[in-house]
Amino acid sequence: MFSGLMRPVEVLYEVAVDAPLATTLTYSQPVGRTDEERVPAGCCVRVPLGRRQAIGYVLGPAEPQPADAPAFVVKPIAEVLTEAPFFPASLIPFYRWIARYYHHPLGEVLRTALPLAPTSRGSSRQVRAKMRPVLLPGPLLPPVIDPEERLAVDEIVDAAEVAVQVSLKQAERKTLTLFCEALIQGNHRPVPRALLLERYSGAGPRLKRLVELGILAQIAERVLRDPFGEAEEAQPPPVRLTDEQQQVLATLLPAMDAQVFAPFLLFGVTGCGKTEVYLRAVEQALAADKTALVLVPEIALASQLEAHFHARFGSRLALLHSGLSDGERFDQWQQVLSGPACVVLGARSAVFAPLEHLGIVIVDEEHEPAYKQEDGLRYNGRDLAVLRAQMAGCPVLLGSATPSVVSYHHCMQGKYTLLTMTKRVAAQPLPAVEIVDLAAVRRSRPDLAFSDQLIGAMAETLEQGRQSLLFVNRRGFSPYMGCRDCGAILQCRHCHVSLTLHRGQHTLLCHYCGFRQHPATLCPACGSPRISGGGIGSERIEEEVRQLFPEARVARLDSDTTASRRHYAATLRAVRSGRIDILVGTQMIAKGLHFPRITLVGVVWADTGLGMPDYKAAERTFALLSQVTGRAGRGSDPGRVLIQTYQPRHYSITLAQRHDYPAFYEQEIATRRPLHYPPFSRLVNIRFSGRKEERVERAAIQVGRFLHEHPLAGRGEILGPSPAPLVKLKDKVRWQLMVKSGSPAVLHELCEAVLAERSKLCPHDVTMGFDVDPENMM
Structure with a gap:
């Protein structure tokens, strides 16, 4: 026998197991399946792994082992959980690249990419043990095994007969039970079971009996859960594009027609009409029988674009983000997988959408750090979007009013093509920006977070019947609580961070782990009851605004007030219709919002991020100030911005005042080059x-x-x-x-x-x- 001789051919599968394994594993055909009943790539399966079972994802046929390879027993797949593929086989090279680049197990990459596939994570596990008689000194313990104690089956198998049952967590199709007269099913409109039970109390058993007698027919009908809800009212398409929009599309659309990978950076000032460029590019892709992927960094921005895209593309649009229920996301995923939906709009996880035949990939606000996943698989949604476009052979369009330094550097080096839009739609001017030096100005109300200039500007805006937006990059009332006797700061018991006072909830809260503590507490260092709050949060700003202007209609948008998409959308509608005078909020109001009535923007404290131990601190500060500045003056009235700061001469603040991104880029590059920080490393x-x-x-x-x-x-x-x-x-x-x-x-x-x-x-x-x-x- 020579070394090249192969073993007898059997049906083998390469499976990526949801476990911290460096390699994929090989399994054979499930018991009871013929060789012709192959399991397609993309299916989810249950497989044996040691003495337990795990979830796996079929990647396709495994290579037969050479005859001279070490012999090992190939176990069969225990169960096929999804007969139809949960992801297209064309995405497998994409998953493999992610695993290699981020040094993350391939099975766990797939679990991240497929959050609604069957999984044992978060599911219930029942462990039953029949203990054998054992002589022990002292009283006998009851034969109970608590799975929360994480007892390994390997450790107890010799002392007990153990049975483990795993109930899989899996989103499923929603069906509606309907009834109609059995003899005229095709001519009579079925009635939902819930409606019958609502009208006829106690009708449940009688309905069952009528079906048994053949008088009624029971029908199960697939129902799609609607993720759109009360979407924002979309503006009609413009009759005529601006000259800059036409110039951008004149470069982008031919690249789409060529069906080749081409990265573009759309550098457009706030309010220049980037969204319309996105919509036209998607229309071009659909006209060529292609699909489109559109990413935004946060769910709040997805809600903003949702109305525009739904108005243009209707049922061809799918939403994918964590703000949807599991059922809604499952339905949307299936709509993309089966074909009706060919445009996907979502946050960073939407980069894994099962789209094929991509014609365009769009990343809005490409500079946003929110595209980076900060736990588990630490991927960057923007970077993976560029990779998807490269693998699909289509253009990718990165859009921003404040591009990331790395992306802009790619343009300067010729890796990306730079597209610019320097003017707002309808020739609206960029707002005038004033810097208020908090260390130098006199404040008639030092107990408040506002300078006299900002108080006067808010009063003037109210008198004119216009709207104001106040931005502060901290939620809660007080970001920290300190002892007035010894100076100690109250910290979370589980994290090395200060507790934030949320006065409305009457609690001290850790924003990292969720630990809560009653605010009426003693200093843990000296026992003093003299605890008071410090710092500025959005809840405090809202309260101070109400003190200053009790007649004003005030609303707050932050993660504390937007737990539901419905409340968030209702607040935006109130602002847009003029029923809110002053809007207070955190980062979620700093970008993407288009409110023509807002003429004043106040940045309560611009220094929040400049003291962070991060080489990107200046870049983030400039981007945030530029983005929130762009919310002012988007209508017929000119805008005004006041930036309060203790560092009025920092280049990120002075250049944001001048709306001068190129100058900021040159300054930032000069700072990073000698330190060899990205983009130089x-x-x-x-x-x-x-x-x-x-x-x-x-x-x-x-x-x-x-x-x-x-x-x-x-x-x-x-x-x-x-x-x-x-x-x-x-x-x-x-x-x-x-x-x-x-x-x-x-x-x-x-x-x-x-x-x-x-x-x-x-x-x-x-x-x-x-x-x-x-x-x-x-």
Whole structure:
């Protein structure tokens, strides 16, 4: 027998298992299936994994093993959970690339990409054990096994007969039960069961009997859950495009016709009409029998664009974001998978939408850090959108009034094509921006967060019957609570962060883990009851506005007030119709909103992010100020903006005042170049967390020493290890180690080297994760 001889051919499948495994696994045909009844790629299955069972995703046929390969037993697939594929096979190369680039197990990548596929995560597990007689000293314990104690089956199998039943968590199709007269089913309109029960109390058993007698027929009909609800009223399409819109489309549409990958950056000032460009590009894709993917960084922005896209594309539009119920998202996913929906609009997770034959990919507000997933699979939705376009061979359009420094640098280097729109629709001027130096101005109300200039501007705007928007980048009433005797700050018991006072809820809240504490508390350091709040939050600003202008109609939009999409949409309608005079809010009101009646924007405190230990702090401050500034003066009346700050000469603030992004870019590039920060390098942040501080620290030090001794260490820079800025989060101590290099290949080789030695470098009770291209250094 020679080495190339193959073993007898059997039906084998490559399966990515939802487990922290570095490789895929091979399984054989499920018992009871013929060789012709193949399981298609994209199906979800249950497979044996050691002594337990796990969820897996079929990637296609596995390669037969050569005859000289080590022999191993190939176990059959235990159960096929979805006979129809849950994702198209064409996306498998996309998933594989993600797993390699982000150094994340492929099965867990698929679990992230397919949140509504059958999964054992979050599902119920019942463990029943019949204990064998065992002689023990002292009283006998009852034979109860609590699954919450996470007892491994391997540990108890020798002492008990164990049965494990897993109830899968799975969104399903919604069906409506209808009844009609059995003899005239085709000519009589069926009546829903719920309506019959509502009109005829106690009719349930009688309906069942009438069906048994053949008098009524019972019909199950598929129902699609409507995710759109009360969408915002869309503006009609413009009769004529602006010259700049026409110029942009004259460059973009031919690239779509050519059906080749082409990255574009649309740099357009706020209010220039980027949305209409997006709509025309999608129309072009559909006219060519292609599909379209449109991403926004946050659910709030998806709600803004939803009305425009639904008005144009109707049932061809699908929404995909976490603001929908599981049932709504399941229906929308199936609509995309089966074909009726060919346009997907959603937040970052929509990048995984099962679209085929893409004609255009659009990323709105491409600069937003919200495109980065900050736990689990730490992917960047914008970057994966560019990858999807590249794999599909279609253009990708990144839009922003304040492009990310990296994307703009790509344009300067010729990697992206720059498209510019410098004028607002209808030739509206950009608002006049004033900077108020809080350290220098006299304030007649020092107890409030407002300067006299801002108070006067709000009063004048009210008298004119116009609207104001007040922006503060903190929610709650007071971002921290301190002791007036010893100065100690009240911190979360589980995180190394201050507790925020939410006066309306009468609670102190941790914004990271959700821990709550009653505000009537004693200082944990000295026992003093003299605890008071400090800092500025949106709830406090709302209260102070009501004190100053009791006659004004005031509303607040932040994550505390927008738990439901319905309330959020109702508030926006009230603002648009003029029933709100002053709108207070956080980042969700800083971008994307189009309110023609808003003429005044007040930035209560512009310095919030400048003190963060992050090389992107200035970029984020400039973007946020520019975006919120752009909410003013979008109608017929000119806009005015007041920026309150203690750093009036910081370049991110002065250049935002001048609406001068190119100058900001040059200043920021000059700052980053000598420090070799992106775009002049790439970063990987290796994060360590665990409950025992000394073990977390030791693991970080060992990995750092390993990297310093690696042959490629000289081609990169290793920073740390050190405690993370947020050293404790959800009861876990956190350390981090930054690796920086101008060569992505070097970075990935160093990461692979660490992964290969993981068991030696990092103990099992310390979690180690790779954050490739990190957005958040906290």
